[in-house]
Amino acid sequence: MATIKDVAKLAGVALSTASYALSGDHRVSANTREKVLEAARQLNYHKNGFAMDLKRSRTNTIALILADLSGPFYSELIRSVQEVALSNGYDLIACSSMGERDSTAVRFLREKRVDGAVVLAYNMTDEVLHASAGPNFPIIAMDRVISGEGLVSIIVDGESGGYEATRYLINKGHRKVAYISGPSNSFANSLRYQGFLRAMKEAGLEEQAKWRLSGGFIRDGGYKATKMMLMQGELPTAIFYGNDEMAIGGLKAFEEGGIRVPEDISIIGFDDIELTEFIQPPLTTIRQPMYESGSLAGHLLFQMLNGESVNESYKLNVQIIERQSVSAPANSNSSV
Structure with missing residues (x-):
């Protein structure tokens, strides 16, 4: 070179x-x-941009690193972090962690191209965050538990949310309940699944292996997982989708298969993205405070940049939002 x-x-x-x-x-x-x-x-x-940056004490820029920049789930987070950045006279760079070790996001952290970062990316390893964070380079890690110098974690109480979603279905009379999961290496998915299992065990119910499917937290994944369930010939009476995007994909699959929601099957999601109010039927879901968590992450980052002390970790609560996609199970059997 x-x-x-x-x-x-x-x-x-x-x-x-x-x-x-x-x-x-x-x-x-x-x-x-x-x-x-x-x-x-x-x-x-x-x-060499890195060498130029070393000559300056600050870049007046922070990074928001996400697993994927697409989809409605991230829009509120981006907006909230951006508002905090602008109010502090900083620019915001949003980038994807796709490519993992070879991604632009990893280079931004390792080469300190920004002054600090908010990271919500299940495919970025703890090793990278530990190697990058420090007293002069704070990182706010969302949806993971991590500790170390320059590191703060923010998690949403997904275990409680998974439990509440499943208990809600069980209290409606459902005994055949399935969970459509997100990525296996997602901490958020792990928490929601733990909550699902806890509620099932408490009710004396067992998860059935034939309904153990993954949709990867994307709409097309939820659609394909639901199609697979339909092809097996027997449906549960209710499904807890690990996020709203997968549930929306599932709705499309059920519509194509002539299965009515909630008359034939009930579904519940997680996140409460804006679209859930406007689909048919409107989706019952677990609301996580995405805007608030992004705003908190931004404020914590700037407190650390200003030398202020903050807690090592924060946990945010969730709440169930009742709409029209859940009802008591139909009297007839649920075979297709």
């Missing part, structure tokens, strides 16, 4: 002159600047 020394040598100028020319400094004549820029083009030289 070419260096600025290589550029200076090819252009026949001093190292300092090459640096001034590449930075657009007015002290360099137009002719000399063009020679330096031409040498840089020939060598395919690019300025």
Whole structure:
């Protein structure tokens, strides 16, 4: 990889002159600047943004790192963190952790391209966060329990939410209850599943292996998992989808299969994204305070940047939102 020394040598100028020319400094004549820029083009030289950042005490930028930038779930989080950043005179960069170790997000953390970060990405390892965080580089980790210098964790009480969702279905009279899960390596999914199992055990019910399916927390995943359930020929009387997007995908699959919600099967989701009020039927769900958790994460990050002390971890409560996708089970059997 070419260096600025290589550029200076090819252009026949001093190292300092090459640096001034590449930075657009007015002290360099137009002719000399063009020679330096031409040498840089020939060598395919690019300025090292990390080295430039090291010369500044602050970038006045924070990062929001998400597993996926698409989908309605993240919009409230992005909006809330952005509002906090702007109120503090900072810019916000939102980036995806897709690609894991090779992702742009990992480079942003390791190379300190920003002043701190809010991370909600189940596919980013604790190892990366521990290696990146420090007294001068705070990281707020959402939906995971992690501790260390420069690290604060925020979790939503997903176990309680999973329990409440399942208990709600059981209290309506359902005994054949399934859980459509998110990614197996998602901490949030793990908590919701634990809550589901606790409620089932408490009611003397067992999860049936034939209904143990994953939808990956995406709409198409929920659709495909529900289609698979339909193909098996026997349905539960109720399904707890690990998030609303999967439940919306499930609704589409049931509509295509001629299965009515909630007359033939009841469903409940998790998150309370905006769309759940407007689909048919409106979705009963567990509301997690996404806007509030994002706002909290942003405020904590700036408190740490300002040298203020904060707690190591925070837990936020959830609540059930009753709409029209759950009813008592039908008297007839649930075979398709």
